Amino acid sequence: MKTVVERARHLLDGWRTAQEVISHKATDILAKPNSVIHGPVIKWTQPVYGKYKYNIDASFSDPLNMVDIGICIRDDQGDFVMAKTDCFSPLCDVDVGEAVGLHTALQWVTDLHYDNVDFVLDCKFVVEHFNSNLGDSSELGCIIQACRQLFDCNFQNSHVEFNRRQANGVAHELARVAPSHASSHVYDDVPSCIRDLIANEKQ
Template structure:
């Protein structure tokens, strides 16, 4: 199991790797485990108060946790294993052994967020929804990849390999193409999210830009998606026919490019972006 944990360590924060280690060593202090060690505490799950709290329930089944897996893009990874895996350790081991390092890292980070959400409720009486937990894990994953300057790819032989993340936003587009960069911003402690976009020609000269403020604190990926949607709509309205749209969110680009249909509340926005892109054949995405 140590090798399995090391497998996901390079593409997930140390705190997520540490949590997997505690789970696999049977030392995560769930209420069931505390009771087995003669600690006087309630046995029911603190989030739902329906069943005894143990790892499988908390991280897979409790209070819509499946939605968090779906938002993180791991629903299709989890579903086939619900019947074949007998406990959380088997689930972790199977995913780490059979899936990519990227998937293993995302799983580790999602479990950390779910466990943190549980602890926040137990000790501080604050909690977020399963959807928010998934979005938080997705945002943390994106930040981790950007900070560490690497992404995980699969070569034609099916082998996993790390490649350096190259920031190509300053490179000009192909001849006759425009380039549009999109981004999201968060306005201090206010309950608002900013989105913006900027068009340049193939020589890097500024053409036009726009921005918007949305009431409500969106997740980083949601903010990027809103900015992307607004930029594509603007390009269509202005009659642009050859545009490369860039975002620094690998997760957003993957979600738009994927043929899989999601089932989270984030999915309609992605579907809308896909529909807009389909209207103009020479609109492209780049991260």
């Protein structure tokens, strides 16, 4: 019967062998970059004809103790319509900040009297929470409930959807520059910080 030490050595030898195999595979991949299988390219897509798309994102700044929000409206041709930045403090959980971003967008669009809108976030949890009918008395649940009330009262042919961060770059960039304004700011013309992004995403 093998001793405890022998079994330990056997396990260690097996681990080392496995690491060598992994290392060789990694070397082969680096030596042959064309053999790497790439995943699908994720990019922004325009809404269907007659609709608008609102991309929404929140960023979180520890040094400033602030949550920054970026919102961009584009039409069914991918053209810039309007954008908005906003911020609030103190810092909060990521899901709460993203939900506040959604509420900010819903309130803004309500004031603009737009309909036929796709609201898009890259926070899957908030989107799933919004689209469920589950009750929730937490801080996040209360914000989601306020979002649903705005949505149900003002939007007939609209949706709240999830998209990955790679397709939400414009809103993310707007959130990043939000602290450059002392309060909420609306852009009627495409700001320079997202001009190239929008041009590239239209191609």
